[in-house]
Amino acid sequence: xxxxxxxxxxxxxxxxxxxxxxxxxxxxxxxxxxxxxxxxxxxxxxxxxxxxxxxxxxxxxxxxxxxxxxxxxxxxxxxxxxxxxxxxxxxxxxxxxxxxxxxxxxxxxxxxxxxxxxxxxxxxxxxxxxxxxxxxxxxxxxxxxxxxxxxxxxxxxxxxxxxxxxxxxxxxxxxxxxxxxxxxxxxxxxxxxxxxxxxxxxxxxxxxxxxxxxxxxxxxxxxxxxxxxxxxxxxxxxxxxxxxxxxxxxxxxxxxxxxxxxxxxxxxxxxxxxxxxxxxxxxxxxxxxxxxxxxxxxxxxxxxxxxxxxxxxxxxxxxxxxxxxxxxxxxxxxxxxxxxxxxxxxxxxxxxxxxxxxxxxxxxxxxxxxxxxxxxxxxxxxxxxxx
Amino acid sequence: xxxxxxxxxxxxxxxxxxxxxxxxxxxxxxxxxxxxxxxxxxxxxxxxxx
Numbered sequence: 001x002x003x004x005x006x007x008x009x010x011x012x013x014x015x016x017x018x019x020x021x022x023x024x025x026x027x028x029x030x031x032x033x034x035x036x037x038x039x040x041x042x043x044x045x046x047x048x049x050x051x052x053x054x055x056x057x058x059x060x061x062x063x064x065x066x067x068x069x070x071x072x073x074x075x076x077x078x079x080x081x082x083x084x085x086x087x088x089x090x091x092x093x094x095x096x097x098x099x100x101x102x103x104x105x106x107x108x109x110x111x112x113x114x115x116x117x118x119x120x121x122x123x124x125x126x127x128x129x130x131x132x133x134x135x136x137x138x139x140x141x142x143x144x145x146x147x148x149x150x151x152x153x154x155x156x157x158x159x160x161x162x163x164x165x166x167x168x169x170x171x172x173x174x175x176x177x178x179x180x181x182x183x184x185x186x187x188x189x190x191x192x193x194x195x196x197x198x199x200x201x202x203x204x205x206x207x208x209x210x211x212x213x214x215x216x217x218x219x220x221x222x223x224x225x226x227x228x229x230x231x232x233x234x235x236x237x238x239x240x241x242x243x244x245x246x247x248x249x250x251x252x253x254x255x256x257x258x259x260x261x262x263x264x265x266x267x268x269x270x271x272x273x274x275x276x277x278x279x280x281x282x283x284x285x286x287x288x289x290x291x292x293x294x295x296x297x298x299x300x301x302x303x304x305x306x307x308x309x310x311x312x313x314x315x316x317x318x319x320x321x322x323x324x325x326x327x328x329x330x331x332x333x334x335x336x337x338x339x340x341x342x343x344x345x346x347x348x349x350x351x352x353x354x355x356x357x358x359x360x361x362x363x364x365x366x367x368x369x370x371x372x373x374x375x376x377x378x379x380x381x382x383x384x385x386x387x
Numbered sequence: 388x389x390x391x392x393x394x395x396x397x398x399x400x401x402x403x404x405x406x407x408x409x410x411x412x413x414x415x416x417x418x419x420x421x422x423x424x425x426x427x428x429x430x431x432x433x434x435x436x437x
Contacts, residue, residue, distance in 0.1 A: 008416050016423035023427070024436040121437075153435050157395050 030130040031120040031151075033144050037064070037095065037112065038375035039383040042102040042358070044069040046385055052205060053198035055187070060117035060154045061195045064385060065202065066098045066110040074106025075209040075345055075354040078202070078275070079338060080265070081112050083180045083213055085119035085146025088132065088299065089282050089330035090214030092143075096335065096373045097359060106342075106354035109206060113387050114213075115179040115195060117154040119146035132296045134327075136371035138378070145299075150177035155191045165189060167262040175263070180213065183268035200272060208275045209352070210345060213265040214334050216284035219307060219316040226253040227337065228279040230270025236348065237278060240340045248336050248362045250329075280337050282330040283318045290315070300327045332365035396433065403429045 081094025185197025
């Protein structure tokens with residue numbers, strides 16, 4: 001090897017190492033970004049998912065479980081945020097609950113990172129931003145962007161075909177890392193299956209009456225702006241949908257969970273536990289395949305000229321205009337919907353009420369912004385935990 | 388870590404070594420750049436960074 005060739009290789013390998021160090025540092029930091037949660041006055045205990053299923057201890061998916069015990073006994077509601085972390089409205093509503101909600105009657109169990117591993121990675125090849133920030137009165141709070149699927153660093157490789165357990169239904173290979181295709185889970189399965197199993201154990205042990213899984217969807221997906229419900233929750237979901245549409249000024253429909261489509265929370269939680277299972281969908285243009293450049297601004301404003309154009313061509317299942325679908329609107333919809341579920345449940349179960357206060361409704365979130373309901377960790381005084 | 392995952396990491400290490408050997412053997416700078424760029428995602432996975 002000539003000295004010129006050697007010098008050439010040293011320079012190119014050196015540049016490669018610089019690239020490796022820069023990208024590696026970025027990925028390392030993103031995966032370990034700490035998200036503070038200031039425990040609100042209603043939080044009575046913080047457990048971990050491994051307290052319900054021990055094999056999850058030490059894994060990326062040993063998420064926090066926030067318990068808000070009411071002053072009086074009543075119904076128990078489980079709220080799952082972050083099943084798909086790239087749908088941030090669900091996580092933010094869960095954050096608002098953990099930092100603000102006070103339960104007068106019954107119990108609220110809140111999960112902020114149902115698939116915590118998926119919150120530590122972004123869509124491979126998707127050019128997602130690594131994080132996003134919400135402006136608050138005290139500054140801003142940064143959250144991990146996340147993905148739909150468990151981080152391949154925690155579960156890899158994927159099979160050619162994913163056979164759902166226990167139905168044996170064939171699903172897309174990548175959905176073996178999708179916690180909302182893994183219900184009811186399997187104790188000796190993959191990390192994603194074990195995560196779903198852990199939640200089923202929680203649901204059974206805590207005697208959950210209502211389980212709500214918070215999601216967002218692309219406008220090109222037909223299941224959008226809706227409550228998807230197990231057949232045992234059909235009446236309640238329909239009343240909630242009608243009440244919200246009539247009283248709160250936004251339209252939300254009802255979809256019935258197909259009995260033969262397996263792995264989803266609205267199907268399997270209802271089939272494998274006594275809990276009523278509901279799944280909420282809000283519109284998120286950030287997820288649409290026809291979107292433009294994928295940025296933090298697009299994620300939070302929900303504005304995208306290409307998605308608007310797709311709408312003009314009749315390709316969407318939800319309306320969109322130049323105003324977009326701001327995060328405040330999406331969070332507000334979820335907040336009102338889950339509060340309305342609690343109220344509607346109470347009308348049918350006067351002997352087992354669920355009364356939640358201090359949680360903003362749709363109009364409040366739009367008026368004041370999501371950030372107004374996030375607490376300053378610097379003033380947490382020993383009541384700060386991290387996701 | 389499941390056995391199949393260990394096997395996949397071994398495959399990644401094997402491909403990384405092959406790429407590194409080819410990088411050292413090549414005599415064109417364009418190929419050197421190509422080998423380095425292809426090698427990067429393999430190293431990021433091997434180091435469990437991405």
